[in-house]
Amino acid sequence: MTETTGYSGGGFVHVKNPHLDSMEEDILYHLDLGTKTHNLPAMFGDIKFVCVGGSPNRMRAFAQFMQRELGLAGAGEELPDICAGSDRYAMYRAGPVLSISVSSGLLSITVSSLLISISHGMGIPSISIMLHELIKLLHHAKCRDVTIIRIGTSGGLGIEAGSVVITDTAVDSSFQPRFEQVVLGDVVVRSTELDKDLAEELLACSREIADFPTLIGHTMCTYDFYEGQGRLDGALCSFSSEKKLEYLRRAYDAGVRNIEMESTAFAALCGLCGLKAAVVCVALLDRLQGDQIRASHEVLWEYQQRPQRLIAAFIRQRLGLGPAGRSQH
Ligand SMILES: O=P(O)(O)O[C@@H]1C[C@H](O)[C@@H](CO)O1
Numbered sequence: 525m526t527e528t529t530g531y532s533g534g535g536f537v538h539v540k541n542p543h544l545d546s547m548e549e550d551i552l553y554h555l556d557l558g559t560k561t562h563n564l565p566a567m568f569g570d571i572k573f574v575c576v577g578g579s580p581n582r583m584r585a586f587a588q589f590m591q592r593e594l595g596l597a598g599a600g601e602e603l604p605d606i607c608a609g610s611d612r613y614a615m616y617r618a619g620p621v622l623s624i625s626v627s628s629g630l631l632s633i634t635v636s637s638l639l640i641s642i643s644h645g646m647g648i649p650s651i652s653i654m655l656h657e658l659i660k661l662l663h664h665a666k667c668r669d670v671t672i673i674r675i676g677t678s679g680g681l682g683i684e685a686g687s688v689v690i691t692d693t694a695v696d697s698s699f700q701p702r703f704e705q706v707v708l709g710d711v712v713v714r715s716t717e718l719d720k721d722l723a724e725e726l727l728a729c730s731r732e733i734a735d736f737p738t739l740i741g742h743t744m745c746t747y748d749f750y751e752g753q754g755r756l757d758g759a760l761c762s763f764s765s766e767k768k769l770e771y772l773r774r775a776y777d778a779g780v781r782n783i784e785m786e787s788t789a790f791a792a793l794c795g796l797c798g799l800k801a802a803v804v805c806v807a808l809l810d811r812l813q814g815d816q817i818r819a820s821h822e823v824l825w826e827y828q829q830r831p832q833r834l835i836a837a838f839i840r841q842r843l844g845l846g847p848a849g850r851s852q853h
């Protein structure tokens with residue numbers, strides 16, 4: 525059975541589950557949030573950007589970085605983890621953004637949140653659980669026109685370490701644009717197309733940041749970091765160095781420019797639920813040159829900031845704030 529993407533009108537998030545309507549309460553267990561315990565529309569209804577990435581520290585740092593970049597109140601202060609009651613995922617909010625409008629002589633002040641930053645752990649099962657609950661959260665909160673971006677790390681293929689890859693299509697380990705989910709024992713095949721216009725918009729923003737290369741390419745998503753990505757340095761390895769390079773070169777020839785572990789599930793789930801989605805990952809090394817990640821912690825930290833800087837430029841542009849450093853902070 526094949527399912528295709530579901531962008532549709534209204535800009536709302538589409539959950540495709542008829543059972544949800546008859547549930548009295550929806551407990552988002554791994555986020556420690558729920559429809560009876562929390563006022564989700566009040567907490568999240570204004571969210572326009574959701575950024576996800578593997579590690580809680582990176583996602584906290586990203587939310588703090590965005591507070592500074594967007595000149596938001598509370599920049600520099602500690603941010604509370606909205607999911608602190610669960611130690612599975614961490615969620616941070618950048619905001620509040622205050623907007624003032626006058627309509628029919630009435631002054632109205634709106635306080636909105638704008639952006640949330642959430643960690644998803646490593647691999648498809650982990651991001652998949654987080655996305656089910658996050659997508660339901662956005663649905664219950666009645667969010668509209670949400671853009672969701674995975675900002676991550678990856679192994680590059682034939683590209684310089686530190687390059688940033690914007691994914692056009694996420695492919696599986698046979699280089700196919702599909703995500704296979706087993707449902708009641710049957711394999712359901714889902715499309716992994718990402719939003720092409722969003723990818724181009726991000727690439728255009730990257731021209732503002734000249735100090736690292738950014739490119740568009742396919743991203744290969746695997747179920748494992750070692751054997752699954754053709755590494756010779758795992759606890760198990762049954763193939764030769766020649767076989768590994770032959771596989772990686774085939775991937776390169778199929779258009780793959782980086783390898784990570786979440787993009788197919790991310791693209792499939794977001795696409796089916798009507799979310800405009802992008803994947804932006806920095807390459808920590810060139811896998812045609814080796815397997816071990818040898819860069820220092822300082823270099824790796826700076827690499828991890830590259831997708832964040834690109835997303836900051838993108839959000840600033842979407843908000844009409846102009847390039848960093850030129851707005852009134
Ligand atoms: O977003 P991150 O950097 O956590 O994603 C990549 C893919 C795997 O989850 C992990 C492997 O090191 O890094």
Ligand SMILES: O=c1cc[nH]c(=O)[nH]1
Nearest residue numbers: 677678679783784785
């Ligand atoms: O090689 C790499 C580096 C980061 N993440 C991956 O999945 N693979």
